[in-house]
Amino acid sequence: MNKLFMNLSFKLNESNSMMNMNKLNDKLMMMMIMLLMMVTMMIMMKNKLLNKSTFENQKMETMWTTFPSLIIILMTYLSIPILYMNNELKMNVMSMKVSGNQWFWNYNYMNFKYSFNSYMMLKKKFNFNLIETDNSVILPLNNEVLFILSASDVIHSWTMPSMNFKCDVIPGQINTVSIKSNKIGISFGQCSEVCGINHSFMPIKVETVTMKEFVNWIKKF
Ligand SMILES: [Cu+2]
Secondary structure, eight states, X not given: OOHHHXXXXXXXXXXXXXXXXXXXXXXXXHHHHHHHHHHHHHHHSOOXXXXXXXXXXXXXXXXXXXXXXXXXXXXXXXXXXXHHHHHOOOOEEEEEEEEEETTEEEEEEGGGTEEEEXXXXXXXXXXXXXXXXXXXXXXXXXXXXXXXXXXXXXXXXXXXXXXXXXXEEOBTOOEEEEEEBOSOEEEEEEOXXXXXXXXXXXXXXXXXXXXXXXXXXXHTO
């Protein structure tokens, strides 16, 4: 697809939640384009001043009340299930504690008693500039993981745009989000709450691997 149009749209989805959001966006955009075309056509039509001296038009008023409300009901029907689907914690295979620090992330795979820090990696030979980390989060493909987020100093925000994930990381408070990654590969995100001088140097890198590879990786620790 043309690069221009890629910039106008969302990122490619890398989680089920983002896939639903993209689908919803497509449907709503289609509806809006059709409405725009319809309204433009109505404006372009010649006004023959048929109702110039009438004070009410019951039929027309009923139409312009019911038609928009039907559209709104359709939009609600499409969006409400997705809203609640994102908040549900259903079948988590494991939980992971994410801790925001000035200025790095700490990840704790609680079920496996394994934790590590994740710092930004400086530019060497072939790194993505300012978003590459030394240790990255590894997630199993197509398995729900419960993220438990908290901070140890100031408010940070753990963000993964391609997974429809943005959660503030607040000291003294625990937030939970569950995520189901559905594409093998690497995704990048950044801290999204201004947290101090090195706010822009605490990126997030997530690698999605198959369950078998994940088990082989976690076995080592
Ligand atoms: Cu931060």
